[in-house]
Amino acid sequence: MPESGHYGGYGTLRPDGGPADGPSPADGPADALAAAGGDPALGTVAELTRLLFDGEDRERGHGMWRDLISKDVFRHRPGLAAEERVALSYELLRLVNDTAGDAERLADDPRLLAALHEWAAIVDGGGGLCTVASIHYNLFLGSLLDHGGATGRDLSDFTSLRRTGTFLCTELDHGNDASALETTAEPDPVTGGFVLHTPHEGAQKFMPNTSLTGGPKSAVVAARLIVEGQDEGVFLFLTPLSDENGLLPGVRVRRLPLRTGAPVDHCLTAFDRVPLPRSALLESEHGRLDADGRLHSSLGNRRKRFLRSIGRVTMGKLCMSGAAVGATRAALALAVRHGDLRQVSGPRAGERIPVNAHRPHHGRLLKGVATGYAMTFLHRSALARWAAEHAGPDTGRRAEAERLVAIAKGWITWQARDIAVECRERCGAQGLFAANGLSEFPHYIEGTITAEGDNLVIWVKAAAEMLFEHQPDRRDPEPPGEVERLADPRHLLGLLARAEAVWQDRARTALRRGPSGDPVERWNGASSAALEMVSVHARLRAAEAFLDAAAAARRPEARALLERLCLLFLLEQVGGHTGDLLADGHLSADQVRALPGFLDDVVRDLAPRMTDLVDAFDLPAAYLDAIPLTASGQTRLTDHLTSEEAADWASER
Numbered sequence: 001m002p003e004s005g006h007y008g009g010y011g012t013l014r015p016d017g018g019p020a021d022g023p024s025p026a027d028g029p030a031d032a033l034a035a036a037g038g039d040p041a042l043g044t045v046a047e048l049t050r051l052l053f054d055g056e057d058r059e060r061g062h063g064m065w066r067d068l069i070s071k072d073v074f075r076h077r078p079g080l081a082a083e084e085r086v087a088l089s090y091e092l093l094r095l096v097n098d099t100a101g102d103a104e105r106l107a108d109d110p111r112l113l114a115a116l117h118e119w120a121a122i123v124d125g126g127g128g129l130c131t132v133a134s135i136h137y138n139l140f141l142g143s144l145l146d147h148g149g150a151t152g153r154d155l156s157d158f159t160s161l162r163r164t165g166t167f168l169c170t171e172l173d174h175g176n177d178a179s180a181l182e183t184t185a186e187p188d189p190v191t192g193g194f195v196l197h198t199p200h201e202g203a204q205k206f207m208p209n210t211s212l213t214g215g216p217k218s219a220v221v222a223a224r225l226i227v228e229g230q231d232e233g234v235f236l237f238l239t240p241l242s243d244e245n246g247l248l249p250g251v252r253v254r255r256l257p258l259r260t261g262a263p264v265d266h267c268l269t270a271f272d273r274v275p276l277p278r279s280a281l282l283e284s285e286h287g288r289l290d291a292d293g294r295l296h297s298s299l300g301n302r303r304k305r306f307l308r309s310i311g312r313v314t315m316g317k318l319c320m321s322g323a324a325v326g327a328t329r330a331a332l333a334l335a336v337r338h339g340d341l342r343q344v345s346g347p348r349a350g351e352r353i354p355v356n357a358h359r360p361h362h363g364r365l366l367k368g369v370a371t372g373y374a375m376t377f378l379h380r381s382a383l384a385r386w387a388a389e390h391a392g393p394d395t396g397r398r399a400e401a402e403r404l405v406a407i408a409k410g411w412i413t414w415q416a417r418d419i420a421v422e423c424r425e426r427c428g429a430q431g432l433f434a435a436n437g438l439s440e441f442p443h444y445i446e447g448t449i450t451a452e453g454d455n456l457v458i459w460v461k462a463a464a465e466m467l468f469e470h471q472p473d474r475r476d477p478e479p480p481g482e483v484e485r486l487a488d489p490r491h492l493l494g495l496l497a498r499a500e501a502v503w504q505d506r507a508r509t510a511l512r513r514g515p516s517g518d519p520v521e522r523w524n525g526a527s528s529a530a531l532e533m534v535s536v537h538a539r540l541r542a543a544e545a546f547l548d549a550a551a552a553a554r555r556p557e558a559r560a561l562l563e564r565l566c567l568l569f570l571l572e573q574v575g576g577h578t579g580d581l582l583a584d585g586h587l588s589a590d591q592v593r594a595l596p597g598f599l600d601d602v603v604r605d606l607a608p609r610m611t612d613l614v615d616a617f618d619l620p621a622a623y624l625d626a627i628p629l630t631a632s633g634q635t636r637l638t639d640h641l642t643s644e645e646a647a648d649w650a651s652e653r
Contacts, residue, residue: 327444
C-alpha cells in the first residue's frame with residue numbers, strides 16, 4: 001500500500017485544496033491563487049460553485065431562483081393546518097410566475113425549469129411548490145406548447161395564472177400501464193366537438209391537483225379517442241374544470257387524504273359526458289383529424305401516439321431529478337454545518353470538540369458529499385444531452401438521450417433518499433423538527449421516486465433496451481498492476497465499465513436459458529442481472545460526468561479536490577464488484593485487500609475540506625441563518641415551534 005496520504009500522481013491535498021508541493025496558505029490567498037495560475041479574485045469554493053451550476057450560465061439558469069428562495073415568505077411557518085399548507089403551494093407558485101416573467105419561456109427552457117426545481121425543493125412548502133410548478137409549467141403548459149399551442153390558441157389565462165393548469169393521465173386502475181387508460185373522448189356529430197367521459201370508477205383520474213384550492217383550473221386530459229367505434233389511441237384534450245363559482249357541469253372531484261412530503265390537493269377526478277369544443281384536441285404530426293373526422297398520423301401504432309402525447313414526462317423526470325439533487329445538497333450542507341457547530345466531549349477532561357471530528361460521523365457525510373457531487377454532474381450531463389437532442393432533428397439518438405434521463409432519474413432519486421435519511425440521522429433529535437429543514441426531505445423525495453415514471457418500472461424498460469442495444473467496454477483485461485493503481489480515478493472508471501459488461505453477460509445468458517414459450521418467465525430470470533447492469537451504468541455515467549467537470553476546472557487546486565472527491569466516489573462503487581473483477585483478472589488479491597485502506601485514507605484527507613465542499617452548494621445566507629441547526633446561536637429552535645413542539649423539544653433535550 002502507498003504511504004499514508006499519498007495517491008499516485010495526485011499527491012496530498014493541503015487544507016486549502018492545493019497539492020502538497022504548491023504554494024503555502026501562509027503566502028496569503030491572493031498570492032497562493034496567483035502562484036497556482038488562477039484569478040486572485042476567484043477562490044476554490046467559488047470555482048467549485050461555477051462547475052456545479054453550469055459555469056457562465058449560472059446566473060441565467062440558477063440566479064433568479066436562488067434569489068427568490070431568499071425571501072422571507074419561504075421561511076418556516078409553524079402551526080399551519082394541512083389546508084393552509086396546500087394553499088401556500090399556490091401562493092408560492094404565483095411568486096414563481098412573477099419572477100419568471102415569461103411563463104412560456106420557462107415552460108420551454110429545460111435548464112431554467114429544472115433549476116427551478118433544484119432550488120424550490122429545499123424551502124418550506126417547496127415540496128408542494130415543486131409539484132404544482134412541475135404540473136403547471138411542464139406537463140400542462142409544456143404540452144400545449146409542444147402541440148402547437150403558441151399558434152392559434154390564447155394561453156394568456158395560463159401564463160398569467162388566472163387559471164392554473166393540471167395534467168390528468170394516471171387512472172385509479174392504470175398507473176404504470178397508463179397506455180391502457182379507459183377515459184374516452186368521442187366526436188360529437190351535433191356540435192363538431194367531443195364528449196369526454198369516465199366509463200367506470202376505475203377510470204377516474206388518480207391524484208391530479210383538481211380541487212378548488214388555488215383558484216380556477218383547466219386540465220390537459222389524456223383520453224382514448226374513439227372515432228366511429230374505432231380506438232385511435234390516447235390523445236390529450238384541453239378541458240376547463242372550474243371557474244370562480246366552482247366545478248363546471250359534469251366534472252366530479254373528490255379530495256384524497258393529504259399525503260406526506262408534498263402539501264398538494266390530490267384528488268380523484270371523473271367526467272360525466274362533458275362536452276368539449278373541437279379545439280380541445282391537442283394535435284400535431286402524431287395525430288390530426290380532418291374535416292371528415294378521419295385521423296391522419298405519422299406514427300404507425302396507438303402506443304407510439306400515446307408516448308408522443310405524453311412526451312413531456314421525460315422533461316418531468318429531469319425536474320424530479322433536479323428536485324432530488326437540490327434537496328440532497330441542502331441536506332448535506334445542513335448536516336455538515338451542524339456537525340461543525342455541535343460540540344461533544346473530547347478525549348481530555350473538560351475538552352469539547354465538534355462532532356465532525358469523529359470519523360464514524362464525518363465519513364458517512366463525506367461519502368454522501370461525493371455522491372451528491374456525482375448526482376449533480378450526472379443531472380447536468382443528462383439535461384444537456386436531452387436539451388440538445390430534443391431541440392434538434394430526430395437523428396436516432398433521441399431515444400438514447402431519453403433512456404439516460406430515465407436511468408439518471410432512478411439513480412439520483414434513490415441516492416437522494418438514502419443521503420437525506422443519513423443527514424437527518426447525523427443531526428439527531430433536532431433533525432426531526434420541521435424548522436430545521438431536514439425531516440421533510442425524505443418524504444418529499446419519496447414522491448420524486450414515483451412521479452413521472454416509477455423508478456423500478458423505468459429501469460426495467462431501460463434494462464430491456466440495454467440488454468442488446470448497449471455495448472459496454474469489452475476490452476481485453478489488462479494486468480492488474482501495482483496496488484497504487486487504485487489511486488487513479490480513470491483506472492477505477494475502467495474497472496466499473498468491466499463490471500457493467502459482466503452484468504450484461506449474465507443477463508443475456510439468463511435470457512437465453514429461459515423457457516422459450518414463457519416470455520414473462522424468461523424475462524424474470526434475466527431481470528435481476530439486467531437491473532444491476534443499469535445500476536452500474538448509472539454510476540459509471542455519473543463518474544464520467546464527475547471527471548469531465550474536474551477536467552473543466554480552471555484552478556489546479558479545484559481540479560485536484562474534485563479528482564480526489566471523485567476517487568472517493570469510485571472507490572465506493574468499485575468496492576461492490578471486487579469479487580467479479582478479481583475472478584476475471586482485472587484486480588489482484590493485494591488490490592482487493594488494499595481497497596478499504598485506500599478509501600479510508602481518502603476520507604481522512606478530504607475531511608478538512610468537507611465544509612468547503614458544501615459551501616460550494618451556494619445556499620443563500622437567508623436560508624441558512626433561519627435554520628437553528630446552522631445558525632450558531634443566532635436563531636433558536638423554539639422561535640419556530642408551536643407550544644406543543646416546544647414541549648416535545650424540551651423533553652428531548
